[in-house]
Amino acid sequence: MTTKSDAAVAVLRTTFGYDSxxxxxxxxxxxxxxxxxxxxxxxxxxGKSLCYQVPALVLPHLTLVVSPLIALMKDQTxxxxxxxxxxxxxxSSMPQGEINDVIxxxxxxxxxxxxxxxxxxxxxxxxxxxxxxxxxxxAVDEAHCISEWGHDxxxxxxxxxxxxAEVGRPTVLAVTATATEDVRNDICESLxxxxxxxxxxxxxxxxxxxxxxxxxxxxxxxxxxxxxxxNTSILVYGGSRKRVESAALELQxxxxxxxxxxxxxxxxERSVVQEQFLEGKLPVxxxxxxxxxxxxxxxxxxxxxxxxxxxxxxYYQEAGRAGRDGLPSRCTMLYQHSxxxxxxxxxxxxxxxxxxLLNVYDAICSRAGIGIGGSxxxxxxxxxxxxxxxxxxxxxxxxxxxxxLERDGLILRTLPNGSARIVLRTSLDRFDEFTAxxxxxxxxxxxxxxxxxxxxxxxxxxxxxxxxxxxxxxxLAKETAxxxxxxxxxxxxxxxxxxxxxxxxxxxxxxxxxxxxxDVATIRSREQRARQKLETVVRYAESPTCxxxxxxxxxxxxxxxxxxxxxxxxxxxxxRSELSPKATEYIQALIRAxxxxxxxxxRNVLVDIVTATMSKTVTEYELFxxxxxxxMANVRRPLMMDALDEALSRQLLVRTASDFPTVxxxxxxxxxxxxxxxxxxxxxxxxxxxxxxxxASLVVxxxxxxxxxxxxxxxxxxxxxxxxxxxxxxxxxxxxxxGHHGSVDFIQRYGEEMISAxxxxxxGGRYAPKIHITSDVVAVLDALDRDRTLAHVARAAQLSKxxxxxxxxxxxxxxxxxxxxxxxxxxxxxxxxxIVRDRPMVRLKDVRQHFDADVD
Numbered sequence: 137m138t139t140k141s142d143a144a145v146a147v148l149r150t151t152f153g154y155d156s157x158x159x160x161x162x163x164x165x166x167x168x169x170x171x172x173x174x175x176x177x178x179x180x181x182x183g184k185s186l187c188y189q190v191p192a193l194v195l196p197h198l199t200l201v202v203s204p205l206i207a208l209m210k211d212q213t214x215x216x217x218x219x220x221x222x223x224x225x226x227x228s229s230m231p232q233g234e235i236n237d238v239i240x241x242x243x244x245x246x247x248x249x250x251x252x253x254x255x256x257x258x259x260x261x262x263x264x265x266x267x268x269x270x271x272x273x274x275a276v277d278e279a280h281c282i283s284e285w286g287h288d289x290x291x292x293x294x295x296x297x298x299x300x301a302e303v304g305r306p307t308v309l310a311v312t313a314t315a316t317e318d319v320r321n322d323i324c325e326s327l328x329x330x331x332x333x334x335x336x337x338x339x340x341x342x343x344x345x346x347x348x349x350x351x352x353x354x355x356x357x358x359x360x361x362x363x364x365x366x367n368t369s370i371l372v373y374g375g376s377r378k379r380v381e382s383a384a385l386e387l388q389x390x391x392x393x394x395x396x397x398x399x400x401x402x403x404x405e406r407s408v409v410q411e412q413f414l415e416g417k418l419p420v421x422x423x424x425x426x427x428x429x430x431x432x433x434x435x436x437x438x439x440x441x442x443x444x445x446x447x448x449x450x451y452y453q454e455a456g457r458a459g460r461d462g463l464p465s466r467c468t469m470l471y472q473h474s475x476x477x478x479x480x481x482x483x484x485x486x487x488x489x490x491x492x493l494l495n496v497y498d499a500i501c502s503r504a505g506i507g508i509g510g511s512x513x514x515x516x517x518x519x520x521x522x523x524x525x526x527x528x529x530x531x532x533x534x535x536x537x538x539x540x541l542e543r544d545g546l547i548l549r550t551l552p553n554g555s556a557r558i559v560l561r562t563s564l565d566r567f568d569e570f571t572a573x574x575x576x577x578x579x580x581x582x583x584x585x586x587x588x589x590x591x592x593x594x595x596x597x598x599x600x601x602x603x604x605x606x607x608x609x610x611x612l613a614k615e616t617a618x619x620x621x622x623x624x625x626x627x628x629x630x631x632x633x634x635x636x637x638x639x640x641x642x643x644x645x646x647x648x649x650x651x652x653x654x655d656v657a658t659i660r661s662r663e664q665r666a667r668q669k670l671e672t673v674v675r676y677a678e679s680p681t682c683x684x685x686x687x688x689x690x691x692x693x694x695x696x697x698x699x700x701x702x703x704x705x706x707x708x709x710x711x712r713s714e715l716s717p718k719a720t721e722y723i724q725a726l727i728r729a730x731x732x733x734x735x736x737x738x739r740n741v742l743v744d745i746v747t748a749t750m751s752k753t754v755t756e757y758e759l760f761x762x763x764x765x766x767x768m769a770n771v772r773r774p775l776m777m778d779a780l781d782e783a784l785s786r787q788l789l790v791r792t793a794s795d796f797p798t799v800x801x802x803x804x805x806x807x808x809x810x811x812x813x814x815x816x817x818x819x820x821x822x823x824x825x826x827x828x829x830x831x832a833s834l835v836v837x838x839x840x841x842x843x844x845x846x847x848x849x850x851x852x853x854x855x856x857x858x859x860x861x862x863x864x865x866x867x868x869x870x871x872x873x874x875g876h877h878g879s880v881d882f883i884q885r886y887g888e889e890m891i892s893a894x895x896x897x898x899x900g901g902r903y904a905p906k907i908h909i910t911s912d913v914v915a916v917l918d919a920l921d922r923d924r925t926l927a928h929v930a931r932a933a934q935l936s937k938x939x940x941x942x943x944x945x946x947x948x949x950x951x952x953x954x955x956x957x958x959x960x961x962x963x964x965x966x967x968x969x970x971i972v973r974d975r976p977m978v979r980l981k982d983v984r985q986h987f988d989a990d991v992d
Contacts, residue, residue: 147266148190158178158182160182160337161337167193167333171323173327173333175335176311177693178337180457187311188201188273191309198245201277204281224251232565239265239269254292259572282296293781293799336693343463344465344467348683351785352784354470355382357916359392369413370420372440373425374424375424375442376457382772385394387420390425398423398424398426399424399426418974441454441455444471444475446666447670448690482532483666487663492534497537501642501646509645516641519879522854543645558630561594567628570623581609585687587599603643620856638650726807728812731809732763739791743777746766747771762813784799828898837893854878857876860867861890868891916935926940
């Protein structure tokens with residue numbers, strides 16, 4: 137009599153063409169066929185899909201597969217159909233009639249595997265359809281998405297447990313490639329598994345050689361590694377878009393045929409590059425983590441990491457894309473201890489501290505011109521880059537703070553005209569079907585959104601004021617954002633507001649610091665966990681123990697016996713490779729610069745010196761006087777940074793351990809770089825002050841533009857950006873730098889007019905007003921906003937009313953054109969004008985008698 141296990145082996149051979157299961161697959165399949173809830177953890181390329189596809193063809197009824205990406209579902213159903221396996225998927229792009237047809241076919245037993253996205257399970261109408269089906273198995277792919285401790289948490293996965301209870305509680309299989317023990321426990325609890333069988337296998341990939349190489353010359357080393365394996369496919373991962381672009385360029389310059397892939401390229405560009413790599417026409421692909429999900433290429437022979445990853449799960453998932461065909465392949469991490477700085481920076485940016493959050497919030501509110509309790513519907517033309525320069529913070533940190541403030545419903549990043557944009561991607565019937573299952577506390581939000589989208593045909597863009605939408609419908613920002621996230625995840629709508637515009641709107645009145653509802657405890661908890669994950673990756677890189685065993689212990693795979701005998705820790709250490717002539721030249725130039733600067737500056741300044749890069753520090757200290765200035769002017773900055781790191785790793789240079797580390801030469805380094813230049817006499821250079829007349833003209837110009845477009849002047853551009861404009865005196869719009877001279881949108885909309893204002897000061901003063909400007913005048917001009925009295929202006933400028941009035945008079949007498957509406961209402965102006973015309977010598981107190989209120 138044939139057992140289910142025998143039947144599974146037969147299906148494996150006849151349908152899928154394999155003679156035997158891989159490690160872990162048999163245990164998972166047999167547990168499922170025995171009716172046990174099961175968690176299967178297999179590495180990338182370990183054959184997770186077979187763990188539910190094989191049982192699906194043995195079990196009598198339908199297998200429901202919950203999968204996160206439409207592209208993955210389509211890929212798997214297409215492959216199954218070519219093998220003669222009846223399968224189908226349901227997604228938001230399908231009309232309801234087609235969905236009903238799929239469900240009908242499944243109810244007749246014509247389909248063995250049905251793929252759905254987790255968001256689909258949030259629809260009560262779809263769950264009603266599922267109740268009509270007989271299910272043998274529910275398989276949850278990428279199951280780590282259900283856990284808050286997983287690296288790709290998706291709240292929609294939490295709805296799966298509800299569905300299981302409604303469809304008669306069939307056997308459940310959860311599979312993933314990246315589940316540590318705490319994630320596995322969370323999966324079991326979230327899916328309400330009954331005495332689950334947990335199988336962690338297959339992480340030992342005997343065909344992979346894991347190596348960590350200590351080097352600072354990463355592009356040079358990558359070139360050597362890629363040239364050593366011609367006519368093969370090599371995947372190189374970098375930690376940022378800038379990194380992969382730079383790496384691809386350096387490889388191309390060295391004769392390595394390569395290209396790069398990241399989310400910043402157009403969809404067409406990514407598609408072309410991906411196809412070339414998959415078809416073997418592109419031997420080397422340099423990519424961010426955006427490449428790889430759902431990519432089926434079995435013959436990648438080498439995966440090289442230029443940077444650390446944030447988690448060991450992410451590293452092994454990416455490295456595991458090598459050698460899926462079982463043939464010998466390599467996974468190499470090029471590492472130096474300073475690499476963790478980039479990852480530490482990413483974590484700090486993602487989890488900003490409270491001081492940063494408050495400073496960013498205050499800066500936006502100040503730009504909007506509102507105090508505590510005040511509100512404004514104006515759009516502040518600001519972005520992370522422009523705010524970062526005003527606040528002297530990294531742009532990524534400011535961007536992280538904006539994410540938190542937006543998530544907590546305090547601000548909204550919108551289109552530059554202050555609008556949000558929504559597009560209905562499906563029919564209203566489908567929209568209604570999804571929203572029918574909305575929680576009661578979210579019903580008002582869904583109904584308001586339905587009224588909004590019902591006015592236009594599907595596919596039409598609807599631009600609307602998000603602030604007015606919330607106010608008109610009495611909705612809270614946080615709840616509305618949650619609903620929009622669910623609709624976007626279900627692919628029912630697209631919504632443009634977060635991350636796609638340079639406008640920022642403050643939601644609700646400005647709150648004091650004590651009133652702000654920012655969940656700092658959760659931010660800190662997640663930051664701590666992220667740093668622990670990063671520390672594990674660093675320990676993997678630096679540990680002298682077997683790399684394979686480190687991986688197996690981390691994931692809880694019991695298969696590791698002894699050591700692998702082939703990783704970089706197991707093989708005999710080889711002496712450090714000799715420096716190439718070019719690398720020697722680069723390092724010697726850096727050492728000489730460090731000697732000239734007496735070890736008083738950091739790594740960026742050293743590279744500035746040898747590459748002849750003018751920077752703030754170079755200008756302040758006149759470091760361009762150094763003999764080392766421009767020694768490597770024709771060498772790209774990333775190469776010099778790599779050379780500096782290599783010099784540090786070889787202890788030719790040494791870095792101090794302070795908060796602001798400097799770099800100096802060691803005794804060995806000084807010998808290595810002889811002859812050495814004498815130390816430079818370093819002192820502050822005399823700084824040119826911002827031209828006050830130019831600045832005052834720009835402040836007035838900003839006021840005119842703001843009045844014309846009905847915005848607060850400070851919402852257009854900050855005073856600090858205007859100071860940089862006045863100091864730099866750019867010649868044309870192309871010279872305006874985003875962030876430095878204002879936000880991207882400010883430059884696009886007002887750049888020509890600001891250049892025109894500067895041109896008046898470039899014409900030898902012929903058309904420029906003769907201005908004697910003081911700091912009081914600039915402060916008062918900056919404080920001029922609509923609806924502000926003289927008292928308000930004086931307070932904002934931190935002056936008395938008398939001094940503020942005197943500053944305004946000086947500005948007007950100097951020829952500056954100030955919008956009257958910014959100083960006095962037309963009605964008041966008309967009355968005063970009549971009085972003064974009739975009585976030229978009238979006193980101010982007599983003028984005030986003509987008004988009910990106190991008038992300045």
